[in-house]
Amino acid sequence: QQKVQQSPESLIVPEGGMASLNCTSSDRNVDYFWWYRQHSGKSPKMLMSIFSNGEKEEGRFTVHLNKASLHTSLHIRDSQPSDSALYLCAASMATGGNNKLTFGQGTVLSVIP
């Protein structure tokens, strides 16, 4: 059983629309959540991280975290074709985890002009 589950597997949104991606960990030892974006053939790049309950916004990107349910979500407003990529969610422990990230399988986002 995978410890980090992402949904949906793929998502198509029109340009200018809102994309919402979900991620849940089944490991109650995790404290930190990370969202990475990977364009085809490129390296995964950290998009946003969240460590506390609540919401964090950076430009068009908003991330939520509910630590009780170990659920995080990423929302992209005013989606652009350049946002089309694989979005990876990862979880890690604050201490004693050696910064080891456990990844989900990812959500493929396609933004259609």
Next chain:
Amino acid sequence: GPKVLQIPSHQIIDMGQMVTLNCDPVSNHLYFYWYKQILGQQMEFLVNFYNGKVMEKSKLFKDQFSVERPDGSYFTLKIQPTALEDSAVYFCASSDNSQNTLYFGAGTRLSVL
């Protein structure tokens, strides 16, 4: 932003041969990681390395695997001998401390024939 370079981008070898995957991490980073991604599956942690030592390794890090970073040069993953199931994309990452963002390379696709 900070870049991690991986060389080569694609390596094809015969089963039983030795292979060395090279990673040039971000210059001031001290923590180094290898992840493995089999086609269609999520990225999985292999090993992390700090101060010349392996900190933690997963069950995927078989006895045939070894890592080193001699004298601040490339951080390498060596597989000797290779097996068919070693075919995957191997991602290198680095970070400046044990709780900060991991910066990933674009991966080396290893094909074992």
